[in-house]
Amino acid sequence: MAAEPRRADEILEVAARLFYERGYPSVSIRALAHASGIQGGSLYHHFASKEEMLYRICLYGSEGFFAGLGPTLTAGGSFSERLQEFVRSYVLRFWERRYPIAVLFRESHHLSPAHSEELRLVRRRFQQRFQRFLAEGVAAGEFTVPDPKVAGIAVLDLLNGIDNWRRTSGRLGIEEVAGNYAVLVAQLVGARSRKGASV
Amino acid sequence: MAAEPRRADEILEVAARLFYERGYPSVSIRALAHASGIQGGSLYHHFASKEEMLYRICLYGSEGFFAGLGPTLTAGGSFSERLQEFVRSYVLRFWERRYPIAVLFRESHHLSPAHSEELRLVRRRFQQRFQRFLAEGVAAGEFTVPDPKVAGIAVLDLLNGIDNWRRTSGRLGIEEVAGNYAVLVAQLVGARSRKGASV
DNA sequence: GTCTATAGCTTGATAGAC
C-alpha cells in the first residue's frame, strides 16, 4: 500500500463500487478487470487473489471510520451534546465512504476466516464502546432507555440503514439527513439536558 | 403451490436457510439438493430454475408479512397505542419468518427484473403507508419528528436490524426484545399521550 | 505493467433410464 499505491488503489476504488452494487460473489475477475480497462490476468500483478481485493477494501472502510468516531464520545460537553456530534459525524463519514463501508458490513463474511474475524472484532469493540457510552448517559440521568445494549444496537442499525434508501439525487442534502438523524437519535435515547428540562 | 405443495415447500424451507446464511449466488444447485437429501438434477422436477426457488422464497416472505401489519395501523386506539402494537407485531412476525424475510430484503436484487420490481413495489407501498401513519400522528399532535418520511425509514431500518444481531441463544426472549423496541420507537417519534403528558 | 492463452474446476441446466 506504501510501495506502489496509486494504480492498485484506483482499481480498488472501482472494485468497491462493483462489490457494493452486485455483491462480491457476483463480480468476476473479468468484470473487475474490464471496469479498470485491463485484462483479467493483469490484476494478479497487483493482488494475489480476489479475496485480497475484498480484504483491502474492507480494511479501508474500517480504518479511520471506527477510530475517528471514538473521540466524539469522549470530547467535552454533556452526554446529549456528545451524542449529537457522534451521530452527525457518523452520517457524514459513512456517506463519504459508503462503498467500502457498506462492503465491509455486507460482504465481509466472504473473506477468509482469519480476515473476517479480525474485522468483526474491530466492529464489535466499537459497538461495545457505544453501548457503554449510552449506559453512562443513563447513569448520569441524561438518557432513558430500557436496555442500553439493545438501544445501542438499534441506533447503529438505524444509522447504517442510510445507504439502503438515500440517493445522491435525494430531496435532502446529506447535512440535512445528519441533522434529522441527530434529532431522532436524541429522542430515541430519551435525551434531556442536565438542567432537567424535557427535550 | 396448491397442486403439489409438500415436497416443494420442504425444499424451499431448507433453501431459505441456505440463502440466508451464505447468500444466493454462493449456494449451488448441488448444495441445495444435498441439503434436501437428493441429487442436483432432481430439483428440476420441482422448480424450473434456481431463480424460481429464490422468487418463491421471497414471495413467501412478503406474503402475509406486510399485509398483516397494515391493520395494526388502522385499528382503534391512539396513534401511540397503534404504534406500540405495530412494533410488537413487526418484531414477532419478522422473527418468526426471519429466513424468507431477510432473503427478501437482502437477495431480491438477484431475481429477474420483473420479479424484483414486483416485490420492490409491495415493500415500497408498505413503507409509504407507514410514513403516512407517522405524518398523521404528527398532525394529531401525538408525535414529534423533523420529517415523517425520514423517521419512517429510520424506524423500519431499526426494526430490520434485529436479524443482524439477535441469536436464539440470546439474553432476551423475543417478546422482551419486542417490548424493548416498542419503547425505543415510541421515544424516537416523540410519542406523548393525547392528554399532553410527556412520556 | 499489461498482454494472450490456458489449466483445472465448478456452475446451472438438460436428457433419458427407472
Next chain:
DNA sequence: GTCTATCAAGCTATAGAC
C-alpha cells in the same frame, strides 16, 4: 420423483511473452 451422466459456459488463477 429421483437417479446418473453430461453439456456448454463461466470461474479463479497461473505461465510466459513483450
